[in-house]
Amino acid sequence: MKALIVDDDLVLADVVSFTLRRAGFQVITAHDGQAALDTWQAESPDLIILDLNLPKLDGLSVCQRIRQQTDTPIIILSVRGEDDDVVRGLELGADDYIAKPFSPRQLVARAQAVLRRAGITPTTGPLVVGELTLDLARRELHRSGHLLAQLTPLECRLMEVLMLNSGHVLPADTLITQVWGPSGGDRTMLKQLVHRLRAKIEPDPSTPAYLETVPGVGYALVRRPSA
Amino acid sequence: MKALIVDDDLVLADVVSFTLRRAGFQVITAHDGQAALDTWQAESPDLIILDLNLPKLDGLSVCQRIRQQTDTPIIILSVRGEDDDVVRGLELGADDYIAKPFSPRQLVARAQAVLRRAGITPTTGPLVVGELTLDLARRELHRSGHLLAQLTPLECRLMEVLMLNSGHVLPADTLITQVWGPSGGDRTMLKQLVHRLRAKIEPDPSTPAYLETVPGVGYALVRRPSA
DNA sequence: AAAAACTGTCACCACTTTGTCACCACCCTG
DNA sequence: CAGGGTGGTGACAAAGTGGTGACAGTTTTT
CATH class of the missing domain: 1.10.10.10 (Winged helix-like DNA-binding domain superfamily/Winged helix DNA-binding domain)
Incomplete structure (x- = not known):
């Protein structure tokens, strides 16, 4: 199960990465919008965790571009007060959002829920x-x-x-x-x-x-x- | 469910401790800022209740330092008139605040609400x-x-x-x-x-x-x- | 293309929950 | 002993909540 984390805040990206790794994900990261698209095409991850505030290419645009080509689940990271952007992100096809600050447990739970909803089953056995x-x-x-x-x-x-x-x-x-x-x-x-x-x-x-x-x-x- | 109480007022810390224990929390206490950070790292509690007025290391600094590393829920204890500090605390990532004097039920309710929001333990013990x-x-x-x-x-x-x-x-x-x-x-x-x-x-x-x-x-x- | 399945929506019923009222019994004190 | 206050009890209506069946639009299957 491969996850792509897109965030220009290196510290936060590290926290998220650590959390997901511990939950059994394989994690790759990108720190700006353009890199996100490149990495996405090169690695085709199963899940994308996307901060909206990005250099080079806006998060919403990234979301839109990805949605035009695949249904890969996208979770938006938002800070308080960006409610409008969250709504627009969901309209553009994002699957869920998490407001910072969030708890690690929350993040993992959401990630698994989204994957489940997308029909990608992380649990193999019955x-x-x-x-x-x-x-x-x-x-x-x-x-x-x-x-x-x-x-x-x-x-x-x-x-x-x-x-x-x-x-x-x-x-x-x-x-x-x-x-x-x-x-x-x-x-x-x-x-x-x-x-x-x-x-x-x-x-x-x-x-x-x-x-x-x-x-x-x-x-x-x-x-x-x-x- | 482990809670860390940080307050230099020993009497108040005792009251809070008693209240939370009643509600099924396991409680540990610290009485100054430095001790708070040490205890936090040693015990990694699920919830922190933090007075802002602390010796050795200011409550806001403690809040900031903790937020840099984890998303553990933080509830600020404030006395009337410290509104500015409360606002700054929330900006630094605190999850909620309670003004003294508060009722025990109030405190427990807030604590549980914050934990719920953070996605930790939806199950409350009997x-x-x-x-x-x-x-x-x-x-x-x-x-x-x-x-x-x-x-x-x-x-x-x-x-x-x-x-x-x-x-x-x-x-x-x-x-x-x-x-x-x-x-x-x-x-x-x-x-x-x-x-x-x-x-x-x-x-x-x-x-x-x-x-x-x-x-x-x-x-x-x-x-x-x-x- | 036709049929079946899936899902969202609505209306309706039954039951629970809760606020309100009236009334009774009891215990004071003067 | 009268009277006011307090607590207990039953009845009732309004609002809320869950269960059920029907139906239409869409998607999927045949």
Whole structure:
């Protein structure tokens, strides 16, 4: 999993680089807009982390140029007060943004979420929680070894997020961001998606056994020993 | 969850320490700027609570030095009249500030909010008093390990405040402010809320075993050895 | 090209939550 | 003993929240 970091602040670029390396990424860096485009073409990374404030070629332009040719996930780095630029970046096709200062954990989480949403699966093996197994590549959910349901792309993403945090309550907003990204999503859509997922995976959808509702907060996937 | 408290006022540091420990933090303290940096490097806490007025090394400098190397959340403690310093602190990368005097609940809430925003530990540990356990994420109250009641948001807030100060009598006005905020709330509403909470948690609501009334003052959660 | 699937949107229902009110019982003090 | 204050209790309505089904536009598959 290769990540390209574009930032003219050498210190910050180093921090980001270190963080991502520790999370298992292979990291390359560029410090101005032109170099970013060159490196991108030479290395074709899986993920780009892009500061907007760049010498030689503006970050937004870089974003635009890259989007014209590929769907490589882009995460924008912004400082407080550049909200307009963030919005324009997202409109130009960026996948997410992070406001400085950010925590390392935050960064890694966002990076993985974006990759997941783009269909690039960092986790090779299937996800297992209790008797449930999710095959991300095939989007198939198995229970005790045999096929329970064939999931749609969105259902699969939701299920993945829930399984990665099984046993913990995930706030509705968190789920929405994880599934639809920072600019899309809606409470009603989440309701619908949960409904559709339950219809597929719950033996009796009216009394959920796996996908639990926590009123006023969100949802949780129950983690049972083996039942 | 490890918190570093930096304050030269030993009494205040103790109060803060006590409050955060109650909320489930592991707490370490430093009493001057240099010690703060040393302790920070040695212990790498998840959260720093920083008074600006420090001997040996100014609080703002400490803030700056820490920000140069990590994104660990920093909350500034300020006294009234130091507004300029607060602004400079926030510019230097601090995440929030609290003006003295502050309420314990205020402090805990801010701390958790900052950590949440930084993407650290969305899971808050449960509150425990005697045989009662409150799971804040799920808003569930357990007695000796099994589910006693599912609380509503307001009931949960009230229960949280009572458990954080278990064994002490809390004046009605205090409770009202803590639950509904400084602008809302009402004696009648508190009566109602207590009533509804008792209906859920007391075996016999007419003779309260947990949520005791102190006429003319307020309410208290009795802290019993184990009964 | 036709059919099926996927997803966003809407309307509606049921239920919960919460603020408000009225009323009762009790405990003071004068 | 009367009366005011305080706390407990029940009822009720408004607002909010989650679940459900239907439907249309788009994309994907056949």
